[in-house]
Amino acid sequence: MNTTAIWAIVRNDLRIFRTDRRAVVVGILVPILISAFFGYVFGGTGSAETGKIPIIVVDEDQSPVSQAIADDLKKDSMVSVQLLDREQAQKQVKAGKAQVAAILPKNFGDDSVRALFTGRDKPKVEMLIDPSQAMSSQVVQGLLVQYGMQEITKTAFSGTTGTDRLADYVKQLEADSARQPQAQDLSNLLTALRQVNSRRSDSTGADATGIQRGLTMPYDVTSSTVTSGNDVPYNAYAHAFAGMTVQFLLLAGVDAGVVLLLLRDRGIWQRFRSAPLAKSDFLVAKTLSTMLIGLFQTFVIYAAAIAIFGVRINGSAAAFIALAVVFCFLNASFGLMLAAVGRSAGATRGIAVMVTLLMVMLGGAWVPSFVFPKWLQQASLFVPTRWAVDGLDAVTWRGLGFDAALWPIAVLAGTATVCLAIAISRFKWEE
Numbered sequence: 001m002n003t004t005a006i007w008a009i010v011r012n013d014l015r016i017f018r019t020d021r022r023a024v025v026v027g028i029l030v031p032i033l034i035s036a037f038f039g040y041v042f043g044g045t046g047s048a049e050t051g052k053i054p055i056i057v058v059d060e061d062q063s064p065v066s067q068a069i070a071d072d073l074k075k076d077s078m079v080s081v082q083l084l085d086r087e088q089a090q091k092q093v094k095a096g097k098a099q100v101a102a103i104l105p106k107n108f109g110d111d112s113v114r115a116l117f118t119g120r121d122k123p124k125v126e127m128l129i130d131p132s133q134a135m136s137s138q139v140v141q142g143l144l145v146q147y148g149m150q151e152i153t154k155t156a157f158s159g160t161t162g163t164d165r166l167a168d169y170v171k172q173l174e175a176d177s178a179r180q181p182q183a184q185d186l187s188n189l190l191t192a193l194r195q196v197n198s199r200r201s202d203s204t205g206a207d208a209t210g211i212q213r214g215l216t217m218p219y220d221v222t223s224s225t226v227t228s229g230n231d232v233p234y235n236a237y238a239h240a241f242a243g244m245t246v247q248f249l250l251l252a253g254v255d256a257g258v259v260l261l262l263l264r265d266r267g268i269w270q271r272f273r274s275a276p277l278a279k280s281d282f283l284v285a286k287t288l289s290t291m292l293i294g295l296f297q298t299f300v301i302y303a304a305a306i307a308i309f310g311v312r313i314n315g316s317a318a319a320f321i322a323l324a325v326v327f328c329f330l331n332a333s334f335g336l337m338l339a340a341v342g343r344s345a346g347a348t349r350g351i352a353v354m355v356t357l358l359m360v361m362l363g364g365a366w367v368p369s370f371v372f373p374k375w376l377q378q379a380s381l382f383v384p385t386r387w388a389v390d391g392l393d394a395v396t397w398r399g400l401g402f403d404a405a406l407w408p409i410a411v412l413a414g415t416a417t418v419c420l421a422i423a424i425s426r427f428k429w430e431e
Contacts, residue, residue: 002278006285013289027252027297032304035244038366039237039309052080053136056089056101056128063109065155070104072147078139090128099133100140102126112148113156228314228399235397237309242392243365245301246327246385249294250360253331254352256290257338261345279427287332287420294328314399323391323405326412330384333419340426359385387411 017024057070074081084092089101103126111123125144129137227234305311313320342348360366362376363385369377380386391408394400 001284002281006281006288009282009285010289010292013286014292017293027248028300028304031241031244031248031297031301035237035240035301035305036309037240038244039235039240044236053078053100053139054080054082054098055136055140056082056084056092056098058084058086058089058101058103060086060106061104061108063107065109065112065151066104068151068154069144069147072151073143076143076147079143093128093130096130096132099130099136101128102140102144103128109155112152116152116156227397228312232314232399235310235312237305238311238397239389239393241302241305241309241311242389242396243360243363245298245392246363246388247356247360247365249297249327249331250334250356250385251353252294252297253290253335254338254349254356255335256286256332257335257342257352258345258349260286260335260339261342261348264339265345280424283336283420283424283427286336287329290332290335291325291328294331295324298324298328311396313396315395316400316402316405317395319395319402319405319409320392322402322409323388323395323412326409326416327388330388330412330416330419333416333423336423336427337419340423340428359383362386363389365389384412384415 055073057073059066059070070081070083073079082092082098084101086103089098089103092098093101105123105126108123108125111121114120115122127137127140302311306313338348338352342352362369362372362380362383364380365385369380369386372380387408391405391412394404394408398404
């Protein structure tokens with residue numbers, strides 16, 4: 001192996017990279033800016049104000065029940081509520097200005113209270129959904145169930161309308177008790193509830209607790225984030241920097257491969273062949289130079305992430321370095337493979353960029369992988385970017401040890417070796 005020639009090529013590549021200051025700035029500044037954007041959007045360090053789901057409530061009933069449900073939704077921290085009519089709601093959802101519109105129909109209050117006792121003729125709440133925001137509808141449905149049951153049962157057991165409906169249902173149960181023994185049991189239960197509610201209303205008025213308030217959630221939910229340690233908040237910038245670093249390093253590898261194709265088209269490869277330089281020496285030199293440039297970009301990007309955005313390597317620092325090295329090896333091998341199998345610089349760049357973006361998307365850098373169909377989640381395990389992002393997450397905000405990075409390191413190193421083997425087998429000095 002001609003080490004003198006190898007290091008001469010490496011030094012020349014590093015000199016070219018260093019002298020092109022615009023490329024250096026773009027290759028470092030752009031991933032930092034995009035990572036900052038994604039990190040902020042997905043919560044930042046936990047101090048950023050979370051957005052509310054914009055929804056519309058169409059109250060066609062204007063009953064105490066429907067108005068109370070609308071008021072409860074207005075107070076909820078997850079949604080931002082507008083009260084509009086049906087036509088305006090449809091226009092707002094169609095224009096993308098609201099994600100969901102819930103329409104409470106006429107006679108909703110009376111019909112819902114009656115249906116609570118009989119189970120028949122239930123009113124239908126219509127929902128207009130923006131199909132691009134379908135997940136928001138699940139949230140709104142849950143809130144409607146919560147507040148609907150609270151206000152409907154409150155009216156059923158304390159309001160004038162509800163008391164009348166309850167009395168009618170009790171009479172119906174008593175009439176059916178001869179044919180249905182369980183009807184008498186239910187009648188006795190509801191009669192007891194009426195008596196308890198009446199006594200509470202007489203003694204404590206409208207502010208009474210218990211049945212008079214209606215059914216509410218019988219438990220409270222508290223949540224805590226599981227990160228690298230107790231009381232360590234989740235830093236969304238850590239995941240964003242992992243994904244964008246992976247993406248831009250791969251794109252840099254694509255550029256390195258395209259540059260090699262341009263050099264081949266200009267006959268530079270044949271000049272290398274005339275020099276005392278073996279094919280393996282040339283490939284080793286190009287691999288090393290691309291790896292060193294990638295490592296430089298990685299550490300500068302993460303230095304900015306640590307200094308400006310509070311990203312921390314809470315896990316194994318050795319694992320972080322190993323992941324950076326093997327991914328830069330993959331980046332260099334990927335570029336060499338493109339140069340070895342590519343036909344032309346233009347066509348190779350287009351196909352390679354498309355493949356790179358697909359790999360980054362499947363790796364979970366843009367959107368969480370849980371939103372993928374199940375088969376696609378399984379398929380993403382065969383994509384190296386998924387392992388790279390998961391590995392960087394493991395050693396940063398998750399705070400895991402070296403063992404958590406072993407599989408990502410092995411997958412990345414194995415993929416890089418395959419790419420390099422293809423590059424060596426397909427590489428030719430001339431076409």
